[in-house]
Amino acid sequence: MARLSLPTTARLSPSLRVDPANNTVIKTLNRLSRSSLLSLVLDWLDERNQYLCPPLLRRPEAPDEDDEDDFYPPAESLEELRGLYESMQARKGGRREVVDRILEGDWRYGLSLYQLAMADLQYLYDHPGSLKWTAYRIQQLKTPAHEDDAEGPERTDKESLTVPRFHPSTFLQNLQAEVLPDVKAHYNFDRPKDMPLLLLRIFIIDSPYNTDLAVSTRHRGRPGSNGSSKSPTTSFDASRTIYIAFPDASPHIYISKSATGGAASSAGAAGEAKSLRALIVEGIPKALSRPRERYTLKGTNLTTKNISTMLAVKGAGRTNAAGGGWSIYAGTGTSDLKTDSPLQTLLPTPPLSDASNTDTDKPDTDSRKRRRPTSDPTDVEDEKQAKQARLAAQARFGNSAKVDDGKGIERLDVLIEDPFPTDVANFSDEDESEVQDRAALLSRNSSKGRRSTLNLSTMLDNQENVDDNRAGRSGERDRKGWAPQVRVSFHGSHVFAGIRQLVEAGIIDGEKMPGWMTGEEGVTIGAVRNGRIKGFKGSGL
Amino acid sequence: MASDEPQSQELSVAEKLDNEIATLRAQVESLKRDLKLQTATLITSDSTLELLKADSTKKSGIKKPNDSSRLQELLTRADEQNAHKQQCLYRTCASITTFKVRDPDPNAVDGGNVLGLRFEVMSKSRFLRPYYVMLNRPYPNSRFLRVHRHTVPQCIPLSGLAARHLPPPVAKDDDSDTPKRQDLSSFVRALRRELVRYHNRTAVIGDLRSMAGLESKKGKAKELEVPITDISAADAQAKQIRIEWSDGRSGRLVMDDNGDIVKMVVQGEDGQDRETMRQFLGGSLRVEDVVKQLESA
Numbered sequence: 001m002a003r004l005s006l007p008t009t010a011r012l013s014p015s016l017r018v019d020p021a022n023n024t025v026i027k028t029l030n031r032l033s034r035s036s037l038l039s040l041v042l043d044w045l046d047e048r049n050q051y052l053c054p055p056l057l058r059r060p061e062a063p064d065e066d067d068e069d070d071f072y073p074p075a076e077s078l079e080e081l082r083g084l085y086e087s088m089q090a091r092k093g094g095r096r097e098v099v100d101r102i103l104e105g106d107w108r109y110g111l112s113l114y115q116l117a118m119a120d121l122q123y124l125y126d127h128p129g130s131l132k133w134t135a136y137r138i139q140q141l142k143t144p145a146h147e148d149d150a151e152g153p154e155r156t157d158k159e160s161l162t163v164p165r166f167h168p169s170t171f172l173q174n175l176q177a178e179v180l181p182d183v184k185a186h187y188n189f190d191r192p193k194d195m196p197l198l199l200l201r202i203f204i205i206d207s208p209y210n211t212d213l214a215v216s217t218r219h220r221g222r223p224g225s226n227g228s229s230k231s232p233t234t235s236f237d238a239s240r241t242i243y244i245a246f247p248d249a250s251p252h253i254y255i256s257k258s259a260t261g262g263a264a265s266s267a268g269a270a271g272e273a274k275s276l277r278a279l280i281v282e283g284i285p286k287a288l289s290r291p292r293e294r295y296t297l298k299g300t301n302l303t304t305k306n307i308s309t310m311l312a313v314k315g316a317g318r319t320n321a322a323g324g325g326w327s328i329y330a331g332t333g334t335s336d337l338k339t340d341s342p343l344q345t346l347l348p349t350p351p352l353s354d355a356s357n358t359d360t361d362k363p364d365t366d367s368r369k370r371r372r373p374t375s376d377p378t379d380v381e382d383e384k385q386a387k388q389a390r391l392a393a394q395a396r397f398g399n400s401a402k403v404d405d406g407k408g409i410e411r412l413d414v415l416i417e418d419p420f421p422t423d424v425a426n427f428s429d430e431d432e433s434e435v436q437d438r439a440a441l442l443s444r445n446s447s448k449g450r451r452s453t454l455n456l457s458t459m460l461d462n463q464e465n466v467d468d469n470r471a472g473r474s475g476e477r478d479r480k481g482w483a484p485q486v487r488v489s490f491h492g493s494h495v496f497a498g499i500r501q502l503v504e505a506g507i508i509d510g511e512k513m514p515g516w517m518t519g520e521e522g523v524t525i526g527a528v529r530n531g532r533i534k535g536f537k538g539s540g541l
Numbered sequence: 542m543a544s545d546e547p548q549s550q551e552l553s554v555a556e557k558l559d560n561e562i563a564t565l566r567a568q569v570e571s572l573k574r575d576l577k578l579q580t581a582t583l584i585t586s587d588s589t590l591e592l593l594k595a596d597s598t599k600k601s602g603i604k605k606p607n608d609s610s611r612l613q614e615l616l617t618r619a620d621e622q623n624a625h626k627q628q629c630l631y632r633t634c635a636s637i638t639t640f641k642v643r644d645p646d647p648n649a650v651d652g653g654n655v656l657g658l659r660f661e662v663m664s665k666s667r668f669l670r671p672y673y674v675m676l677n678r679p680y681p682n683s684r685f686l687r688v689h690r691h692t693v694p695q696c697i698p699l700s701g702l703a704a705r706h707l708p709p710p711v712a713k714d715d716d717s718d719t720p721k722r723q724d725l726s727s728f729v730r731a732l733r734r735e736l737v738r739y740h741n742r743t744a745v746i747g748d749l750r751s752m753a754g755l756e757s758k759k760g761k762a763k764e765l766e767v768p769i770t771d772i773s774a775a776d777a778q779a780k781q782i783r784i785e786w787s788d789g790r791s792g793r794l795v796m797d798d799n800g801d802i803v804k805m806v807v808q809g810e811d812g813q814d815r816e817t818m819r820q821f822l823g824g825s826l827r828v829e830d831v832v833k834q835l836e837s838a
Contacts, residue, residue: 158704163696165776249777250695316777318672318692325645329673330692341668342632342661345581347625396645515646520690531648536679539688541700 011176012186012205014117015052017110020103025111028119029102033126034095038085040122041102044115045082052114055081055106072105081106117188117201120241124199125192129305131243131256135314136297138164138251138285143292154296164251164288164295168198171287178283183276195311196248204240204276242280245307249316253297254307255281301523301537304409312407313522321540324520327398385506392510393503396518401496408494414516415527419483495519584619585626593619633668636661637729642675644689650679655689660733664740665747672736674699676707676725683710685723696777697735702728738798742779745800745828746772749782752835782828784821790814792821800828 018025029037044053058074075081088098107115124130140160172187179185186203243256257277281297288295302313312319318330331340339348400407492498496519503510508517516526516533522540526533583589597612632638637660644653660672677689686707693699706728708721753769768787775781775793784792784807792807805822807814823834 159701161698161701163698163777165778165781251777252695316695318694320695321688322673322690322692326675326690329675329690331670340670342629342671343668344629345626346577347581347621512647514648515644520646532646532650536687538690540691541688541703 011172012113012184012203014112014114014186014188016113016186018113018116019110020108025116026099026103028116028123029099030095031123032095032119034093034098035089036122036126037095037098037102038089040119041085041098042082042089043118045078045085047078049114050078053107053112056108057081072101072108074106113186113203114188117186117190117203120203121188121190121199121201124243128307132303132305133245133254133256133307133310135252135254135300135302135310137300137314138253138288138295139298140164141294141296143294154294156296156298162293166246166288168200172200174287174289175280175283178286179279183279195307196316197254197307197311198246198248200244200246202242202244202280204242204280240276242277244280244284245310247311247315250314252300252314253284254310254314255284257303301525303524304411306406306408306410309407309409320522321538322520323522323538324400324515324518325396325398326520327400331399389506389510390504393500396503396510396513397496397500401494401500401519403494403497403501405497408492408497409519409524410491410493410495411524412490412495413525414488414533416486416488417483417527417529418531419481581622584615585622590619632659632661632671637733644677650677654678656686658729660736662736662740664744669740674732680710685710686725693732693736694739696779697732697739699732702731702735706731738800739779742796742800742828743774745832746774746779746782748832749828749835752832786817790817792818794828794831796828802826802828802831 020026032040043049045055055078056074057078058076075084102111139156140162142155142157168189175187176185184205186205188201188203190199190201191197192199245254245256247254255277285295285297300314302310304310311317313323314320319327322330338344339346490498496517499508499513499517502508503513514528514531515521515538516528521533521538523533523537526535526537528534593612593615597609597616628638637658640657640659642655642657644650644655646653649655654677656676658674658676660674662669662672672691672693674691674693675689676686678684679687679689687709688699688703688707691699707723707725711721750772753772755769755772767790769784770787771783771785773783775783780796780798782794782796784794786792790807790809792805794805795803797803802822802825805818807818807821809817821834822831825831825834
């Protein structure tokens with residue numbers, strides 16, 4: 001390490017070591033399970049990682065340095081250490097044992113920032129729902145044609161034909177330049193095995209130095225070390241970690257909001273973390289831009305903990321703007337490919353007809369029932385209705401919103417701005433109230449803080465959606481009389497699958513159900529006008 | 542021990558039966574498929590059609606009503622099959638076809654009328670799953686179209702194309718711009734062009750890979766001086782190709798929309814490696830020429 005610590009604007013080196021007594025280090029390691037901790041350690045001991053996370057080994061030239069009190073005597077070689085951890089993998093035991101060995105034994109002189117990043121990422125892979133992701137769309141800005149235009153507000157170039165390209169190392173360089181010099185960050189890129197995206201972890205430290213001083217607490221007390229003893233110890237906080245995901249071949253980015261952030265830390269720290277996050281979020285479009293090609297981020301009203309939902313709705317594939325019932329057009333299975341080919345000579349069979357579902361289980365039981373002479377006319381009627389409801393669900397949801405597809409959202413907030421129906425008979429009022437009741441039942445904890453976000457987003461929408469006003473709908477609400485503000489929120493592990501099940505059970509009328517309840521708009525927050533989510537969100541443009 | 546054995550035997554018997562059932566089911570499925578295929582072929586052939594028609598005219602009066610309804614059923618089936626055949630023919634030859642969809646949303650604009658566009662794209666001598674673009678008319682008192690739903694991948698600049706060729710109607714209050722016109726056919730043409738070019742670019746990258754021996758598992762790889770370890774698209778639009786050699790050199794080839802080579806850079810251990818670049822390109826102007834160059838190398 002360098003002897004002199006000069007304030008710089010460079011980023012933090014991944015090999016910087018953090019004192020094992022630091023709370024963050026202990027917390028990070030203790031979050032992991034024993035098995036993932038051990039596999040992580042074996043990764044650290046890999047030959048290629050030695051530069052970034054070397055363990056403490058006994059020096060061959062000084063073999064008699066042994067300290068009798070040392071509970072974890074340093075190993076002779078990497079192989080020995082690897083064997084040791086492998087044997088721990090084979091036998092049972094507690095997590096405590098491994099954490100102690102790491103902190104007090106093999107890495108007693110500190111864990112590198114790289115190691116911390118790996119541990120944090122491991123936790124993220126073990127618990128994919130631990131973070132809340134918000135999707136942003138990357139949009140190109142108009143290059144001002146005239147000097148006067150440059151002063152005015154930024155305008156997005158809607159006619160641009162370029163798809164934003166992203167180059168990791170250039171991006172990092174530019175981002176570091178955007179972040180203030182008194183804030184240091186450690187960046188770590190990783191590629192999850194089973195998802196087509198690149199994950200960037202940003203760990204922020206309030207310190208002007210990029211050497212040991214930034215992270216260590218031990219040097220603080222030393223007199224005359226650049227006057228840093230005056231400053232409080234560097235605060236490490238989990239909420240200072242930001243993840244940014246770059247999906248492959250998609251002009252979107254997902255930014256994480258730590259779900260557990262504000263709970264433990266004080267209000268001040270939470271606010272600070274928020275401002276840091278805002279700083280980073282502001283820096284991202286600038287870092288993506290290059291001369292004569294400027295970008296901006298635009299919110300997409302989609303926030304979820306489930307990253308595979310994100311990839312389905314804002315990813316690279318065909319499913320982005322074909323949600324709900326439209327998903328039959330976006331099918332990617334091989335069977336879809338066959339039926340869709342123009343060389344297919346067979347007549348396409350309409351979904352849910354007798355010919356098309358010989359292979360699934362449910363119709364089998366149905367046909368068996370049908371064969372049985374049912375004398376009771378109510379049974380026949382019930383069966384007919386059940387089939388109708390299933391058909392309606394298939395028509396409205398297509399192949400999406402299945403309980404087991406792993407693409408659920410946890411929360412859907414909708415603000416209804418439609419006027420109160422005066423002609424109740426024509427409006428499916430019973431269904432609406434039913435839904436709201438169920439939603440109320442489902443929402444175990446109706447937190448009031450979230451509502452403000454809904455209000456905020458609709459306010460933003462009002463400002464942004466010139467399209468809507470242009471279409472001449474703005475005055476409509478005043479004309480039609482009383483319009484109560486109704487907010488509907490749905491909670492659950494997979495909201496749209498739940499709605500689908502209600503449709504299949506005949507509780508919601510599948511034909512009268514509004515389109516935003518199928519999830520085809522691809523938003524988790526929105527305002528409904530004329531029965532549709534405002535702003536043409538579903539088209540993905 | 543004694544009690545264990547019969548149990549395992551029982552298990553195996555059950556398993557066997559399960560397997561047998563599964564294979565039989567598969568057989569039934571394939572037979573059903575065969576049957577469907579045969580029916581489809583038979584029913585559309587001219588001779589069958591003639592026979593059916595002759596039957597219907599001859600025996601229309603005399604036969605039992607049950608039989609004639611069966612005949613009618615067959616004729617409608619033949620009609621359907623013929624219509625499908627014609628549609629398929631159009632789809633194969635025209636590559637862009639339209640169809641009508643009804644929006645299932647009860648609150649859909651314009652009574653749920655949606656115009657569907659179907660784009661057929663061929664790649665590697667195979668029809669890919671078509672891309673769909675659905676258009677509707679959300680603007681009151683105007684017949685202007687708007688993209689409602691689509692399955693076009695993100696690497697195609699659909700929003701830019703839509704803004705150029707299908708602009709929203711101008712509001713009354715801002716009268717600055719010239720009256721905008723929508724041009725559906727030029728939108729469709731431009732979009733198809735983008736789709737096809739994108740697939741051609743990815744196909745060329747695939748060709749490069751197979752020429753460098755990266756696609757096949759073993760053998761067939763050409764003996765190059767320094768083998769290439771990776772060729773892949775470096776950006777979303779597949780306009781940039783990343784090339785890596787086993788000795789650590791890496792290169793970037795940039796092509797334009799049409800596959801003309803814009804530039805190429807190879808970075809070696811000590812700066813730019815122009816020699817490798819020249820060798821790799823061999824004076825080619827298009828990416829396809831590079832494929833040939835690799836083939837002959």
